[in-house]
Amino acid sequence: MDIRHLIDTTRMSTYQWFIIGLASxxxxxxxxxxxxxAFTSSAVSEEFALTGAPLGWLLSAALIGIGLGSLFLAPLADRYGRKTLILAALAIDLLGLTMSALxxxxxxxxxxxxVTGIGVGGILACVTVVVSEFSNLRFRGLAISIYSAGYxxxxxxxxxxxxxxxPVYGWRSIFAIGAALTAASLALTAFALPESVDYLRGRGEHAKVRAVARRIGKTGEFEVREAGVDKQSASxxxxxxxxxxxxxxKLWIAFSLITAGFQFANQWTPKLLTEYGLSAQQGIIGGIMLSFGGTIGSLLFGSLTTRIDARRVLTAFTLLSAVVLVGFVSAAAWPTLMFALGVGVGMLLNGCVTGMYTVTPQAYPAALRxxxxxxxxxxxxGGAVLAPIVVGYLLDAGWSPTALYSAAAVLVGVTALVLVGVREYTAPVVEREGVRV
Structure with a gap:
């Protein structure tokens, strides 16, 4: 039995669940x-005398950084190791938070x-892969959902x-606290997180693979097979x-559509509900319901994947999201019903994001994961940054909240079609000296 097959098919150990907890x-x-x-924006605007435009750039700056970190920092993990890049990304994140406070x-x-966003982008990509690689097949979806709920x-x-x-210490205290927590996580990760066995196997480091296996409680007999045809340059x-x-x-399009819908709902719901005639307080409550539903959605998605294939669950979530988005804004005249549907919107959209984090790592070989x-x-x-901006222009152009939510519903629903044909990666079968490997 190969080490990858051993992890995929055997019971999750306590240390494996600890790794999931650390990732969360x-x-x-x-x-x-x-x-x-977002939470410091009012105080920052007052101190630096900012108008809406520069404040908008500040709110989007970290999202821009995440895009840069995910595209250019994360690929280095396939060359230098998941743990190495997580530590580097945490250090970048720590630098960004510390200097933001100053x-x-x-x-x-x-x-x-x-800079903070660049670090977060590297962390997101690497930790998502780590969660997938240290989970068995049965609980992989649940593990990723627990990880996603941490957000x-x-x-x-x-x-x-x-x-x-x-009110007591000023807006800089929030960034200072974030820096302190990040410093603690940097030390904990360096001490407690093992390197990916898939990465080590791909490099032929058999002794280290066996050491990690013992650490996570996999003491049975297994082989450490070379990456073979799976081994590719990480670009x-x-x-x-x-x-x-x-x-x-397909994955790029699907991820973009889901992210755009998610950011639209989470950032614009309070404002659009007031445009519909609700009070500012009701708008805030609507936004809170989406956030509350998001935590439930991550856990629900993971629970379902213990019995149903993750791709099927994701398809169902995208189609239901489209329906509930329209129902949510259509129920604005009945606030109690609308708030209940708001929980559903947050639950389903966050479940879709969790689903993309579940399906994407499985679609690639270990060397490119x-x-x-x-x-x-x-x-x-790109969708995360553009969606709130585009909605603002459409609102100024006269689009109603119902039209905007309907458009978002279409985008999310289309994701189900885009994902058709996406499957878990399987290495091609080749023959070596008459033996199929």
Whole structure:
């Protein structure tokens, strides 16, 4: 039995679940880091005398950084190791948060928010792959959903701390707390996270593979097979060779559509509900319902994948999301029903994001896994950055909230069609001296 097959088919050990917990903590920090600017925006605007346009750039700066980090930093993990790049990305994130807390001007803060995003982009791509590689087949979807749920928890923590600390210590305290938490995670990751066995196997480091296997409780007999035909150079160009070309294009489109729909709903819901005639307080409650539903959605998606193929669950979630998006805004005249549907919108859209994180690593060979995930996340950040901006222009052009939600529903629904044909990667069968390998 090969080590990959051993991990895929045997029971999850306590240490494997610890790795999932550590990944969830890192994702919670990413959630904290990304919403820190939103919660400090009023205080920052007051100190630097910012109008809407420069504030908008500050709110988008980290998303731009994530795109850069996912596209250009994450592929290095397939060359130098998952753990190595996670540590490097955490260090970049720590630098960005620390310098954000010390920024004395709009330009400085903008720069360091981009740097923070670069670190977060590297972390997201690498940790997603680590979760997939250290989980068995039965619980892989659940493990990724637990990991994804960490984002909402971290974002919520940032909001609670902002309410308590900004009035007393100022907006810089939020970035300082984020830096302290990131420093702690850097030390914990260096000590507790093992290197990926798939990466080590691909490099032929058999002794290290066996050491990691013992660490995660895999003490049975197994072989350490060479990567063979799976071994490829880790570059984005490799994602477009042979049958991977169609897979990559489909995943990039699907990730972009899901991310655009997710960002639209999460960032614009409070404002659009007030445009529909609801009070500002009701708009805020609507946004909270989406966030609350998001945590449930990640866990629900993972639970379902323990019994149903992740691609089928993702397809169902995208189609249901399209229906519930339209139902949500159509129920604006009945706030109680609308808030209930808001939970459904957050649950299903967040489940779709979790689904993309589940399906994408499985679609690539081990040697290209981080490159594949990182490129998809990076491309999808284009949708994340553009969606809120485009919606603003459409709203100014006279589009109604119902029309905007309907358009978002169409985009999310189309994802189900785009994903047709995406399958888990299987290495081609070749013959060596008459033996099929």
């Amino acid at each position: 903590f890192l994702n919670a920090l990413d959630g904290y880091d990304l919403v820190a600017m 920024a004395d001007s709009f330009t400085e803060l903008l720069l360091w928010r981009v 909402g928890l971290g974002a919520s923590l940032c909001g609670v701390l902002a309410a308590q600390f900004i 984005i160009a490799e994602l477009f060779r042979g049958p991977l070309r169609a897979t990559t294009i 981080t490159t594949g995930v990182g490129s998809a996340i990076g491309i999808a950040r």
